[in-house]
Amino acid sequence: MAMTGATAVPGRHPGADRGGPVDLAGARILVVRADNIGDVVTTTPALRALRAAAPGARIELLASPAGAAVVPMIPELDGVLVASPSWQQLPGAACGDAAGERELVERMAAGSYDVLLVLTSFSQSPWPVAHLGMLAGIGTRVVHSREFGGAVATHWVTPPPDTTHQVDRALHLLAAIGVPGRGHETALRVPAGAAIAAAELAPDGAFAVLAPGASCASRRYPAELFGAVAARIAQAGMPVRVAGSAAEDELVARVVTTAEHPAVTAVPPVALPVFTALLARASVAITNNSGGMHLADAVRTPVAVAFAGTERTGDLQPRSTRATLLGRPVRCSPCRQLQCPYNHECLDVPPGGLAAAALALAVPGTPLTAKEDRWTPFAPSTP
Numbered sequence: 001m002a003m004t005g006a007t008a009v010p011g012r013h014p015g016a017d018r019g020g021p022v023d024l025a026g027a028r029i030l031v032v033r034a035d036n037i038g039d040v041v042t043t044t045p046a047l048r049a050l051r052a053a054a055p056g057a058r059i060e061l062l063a064s065p066a067g068a069a070v071v072p073m074i075p076e077l078d079g080v081l082v083a084s085p086s087w088q089q090l091p092g093a094a095c096g097d098a099a100g101e102r103e104l105v106e107r108m109a110a111g112s113y114d115v116l117l118v119l120t121s122f123s124q125s126p127w128p129v130a131h132l133g134m135l136a137g138i139g140t141r142v143v144h145s146r147e148f149g150g151a152v153a154t155h156w157v158t159p160p161p162d163t164t165h166q167v168d169r170a171l172h173l174l175a176a177i178g179v180p181g182r183g184h185e186t187a188l189r190v191p192a193g194a195a196i197a198a199a200e201l202a203p204d205g206a207f208a209v210l211a212p213g214a215s216c217a218s219r220r221y222p223a224e225l226f227g228a229v230a231a232r233i234a235q236a237g238m239p240v241r242v243a244g245s246a247a248e249d250e251l252v253a254r255v256v257t258t259a260e261h262p263a264v265t266a267v268p269p270v271a272l273p274v275f276t277a278l279l280a281r282a283s284v285a286i287t288n289n290s291g292g293m294h295l296a297d298a299v300r301t302p303v304a305v306a307f308a309g310t311e312r313t314g315d316l317q318p319r320s321t322r323a324t325l326l327g328r329p330v331r332c333s334p335c336r337q338l339q340c341p342y343n344h345e346c347l348d349v350p351p352g353g354l355a356a357a358a359l360a361l362a363v364p365g366t367p368l369t370a371k372e373d374r375w376t377p378f379a380p381s382t383p
């Protein structure tokens with residue numbers, strides 16, 4: 001590990017950065033990323049690097065039920081440990097399931113893992129899961145943190161700046177234990193059965209996929225405005241398939257109803273690999289800052305994004321495909337709110353602007369303008 005010893009690094013705890021390269025040959029490795037679909041997609045460059053460095057290792061992912069749906073599309077993984085751990089839940093009635101957490105320790109112990117790699121965003125603490133790993137008997141525990149965690153981790157690495165892209169943050173942790181990167185592009189492999197199922201849902205010729213869902217209300221562009229976006233794209237001659245999970249059925253229906261155009265139709269809820277395969281066939285995707293955005297990026301479908309100010313664009317923006325992120329700069333960003341306490345000014349993006357951005361991505365050469373546009377494109381994102 002490239003340890004910095006006593007060098008004074010701003011924000012670095014003096015006890016951090018001790019350890020060294022980890023021998024991963026033949027190891028049983030548990031990688032932790034127990035949040036949402038998009039977060040799992042952003043781990044794919046790290047998993048690629050890990051597999052290349054340790055071809056004979058067994059690599060498993062500790063994922064949430066939502067994130068686990070991505071696993072069948074990640075060929076580097078040998079298995080998944082599905083859990084809804086306390087450190088990923090919001091405080092509330094279900095908070096603090098001690099029995100569930102004890103059971104998780106037992107499941108981790110039963111996996112006989114040698115190495116625990118804790119991947120986090122800049123705002124997440126690695127210490128709760130690292131502690132469970134210690135209780136489960138995992139000998140090598142690798143984390144990023146600026147906060148003191150005692151002897152809980154064997155490899156306590158000072159993280160890069162908080163503004164670092166999530167992909168690069170994960171690769172930084174691996175580099176610290178001697179694993180070189182293998183590119184920054186996210187990637188998924190769509191199973192053949194999913195591709196066949198998606199072909200039956202797609203129209204002939206060019207089409208757009210609009211995914212109006214997101215994990216929280218603060219990241220969702222209004223359904224009625226998404227309907228107007230879909231209508232404009234359809235009027236330009238491109239059919240639009242509106243898609244979401246089973247829980248987003250009503251939202252999808254509202255978008256289709258508002259669009260009032262025969263070429264705007266709903267896709268029935270399908271498994272995540274089928275949805276991803278549909279994205280892969282599309283000429284362009286229109287999404288929020290959500291899992292749909294990351295999935296489109298990973299299958300190289302250009303994506304127009306209504307990007308709420310809940311997060312910084314630089315941490316998460318698509319970099320593997322052409323993308324246009326639209327939003328309004330606001331002083332309250334990044335807020336990380338689940339519900340906007342104001343009037344969602346950051347998503348004050350006219351539908352004409354979002355539709356024009358989508359068409360420009362779908363048909364390269366189309367000027368990225370629309371008469372009534374008042375939207376603000378963030379810095380363009382090109383692979």
Ligand code: SF4
Pocket residue numbers: 218308309310330332333334335336337339340341342343344345346347
């Ligand atoms: S307007 Fe501000 S507080 Fe509301 S979601 Fe956007 S960034 Fe967050």
